[in-house]
Amino acid sequence: MHEKKTKLKIVLTSSKTNAASYIQYKQNLNEINLDSDNTDIILDISNDPKNVQYNLYDIALFMGYDEASKIAKQQNHSILTGIIDPRASFKNNFKFTDFVIANGLESKDYFSQYMEQVFVYHTFPIVNPVKKIFENKKKIILGYHGNKIHLDAMFPRITDPINMLANEYDIELWAMYNIKKLGLWKLPKKKNFLFKVNHIQFSVENYSNYIAHTDIGVIPQLIPFKDNQFLKYIAGSLSKKYNESQNDYFFRFKETTNIGRHLVFAQYGIPVISDMSPSACGLIHDGVDGCLAHYSKSWYLNLKMLINDREFREKMGKKFKKKFDYYASPKIQNTNLVDFLINLKKKQQ
Secondary structure: OOOOOOOEEEEEEOOOOOOHHHHHHHHHHHHHHHOHHHOOEEEEEEOOHHHOOHHHOOEEEEEHHHOOHHHHHHHOOOOEEEEEOOOHHHOOOOOOOOEEEEOOHHHHHHHOOOOOOEEEOOOOOOOOOOOOOOOOOOOEEEEEEOOHHHHHHOOOOOHHHHHHHOOOOOEEEEEEEOHHHHOOOOOOOOOOOOOEEEEEEOOOHHHHHOHHHOOEEEEOOOOOOOOOHHHHHHHOOHHHOOOOOOOOOOOOOOOOOOOHHHHHHHHHOOOEEEEOOHHHHHHOOEOOOEEEEOOHHHHHHHHHHHHHOHHHHHHHHHHHHHHHHHHOOHHHHHHHHHHHHHHHHHHHO
8 A cells, every 4th residue: 555645734834925935945945846756736926914714724834023923823723834044133933833944064063052953954045057167277266155244254364375376366246246335345454465366246146146156155154253362361261171172163143154165166066175064064074075175275275276277176076966866856845844844743543
């Protein structure tokens, strides 16, 4: 006998339809309806969380900034409610919430304080495919996309090694961010970079117009932490109880740190060098399908290695693309999410 398939009717709802996180989750989750393996799983989209007929659904998904779990539970006691991509700043109380969909390992760990059931769903833009042409060109294009604040965080730990390499190679940095909203990234005063910065206005179209044609992706993720020996001293214990050393690493990152920016480069088969955040270390096999670095010299050595070997860059990028396909593609993630939701419903019965 064949196992009877579980039928689920899910609603994803948010009133902030222009929010970037909602747009990405809507885009990725909507592929549930396009998957022939999920014929018994239906996902509806609503733009008004307060006026959904929750009695018609098994599961309701809310964005953290406008969740309506209480309303859903009042209408339908058996409905399961989940908050997608919560943030510490939203201050959700989770009283009427059954599970959380977190955007990364860091977020999963943070919200495990409040919720036992946490599922990691990596969110990222699904970009248009572009045929990559690996040419023997002299200029090396480094690619960045994301918030302007991460560009600020690159200085000087990451910008210094790029600048050093610009003495030897023709390097250009293509930086895509929301210039209209955040203003132009200004280079630090009294610092003349030897490499050109091409400032690119963020748009969905510019992923394929620009980012797809870069050679190496650079992904800063850490909040700058001043390398101060006194700070390391006062942060330690008396008598060095835990064998503290002045050489210990001090990393600072937000609970929202994730691999969304990595996965854009992965879709294009572009190798990346990334800061050593927990999520990045979980994704990248260092030296195989990407590179991990923290200290400036490590960034320098990894950049130089990839700049010098075009064939190795191509192979690394292809491995990164392959990892995306079996690890983070919408089909893979949606299959895992549906299994997670089905198991929750079975536990409820």
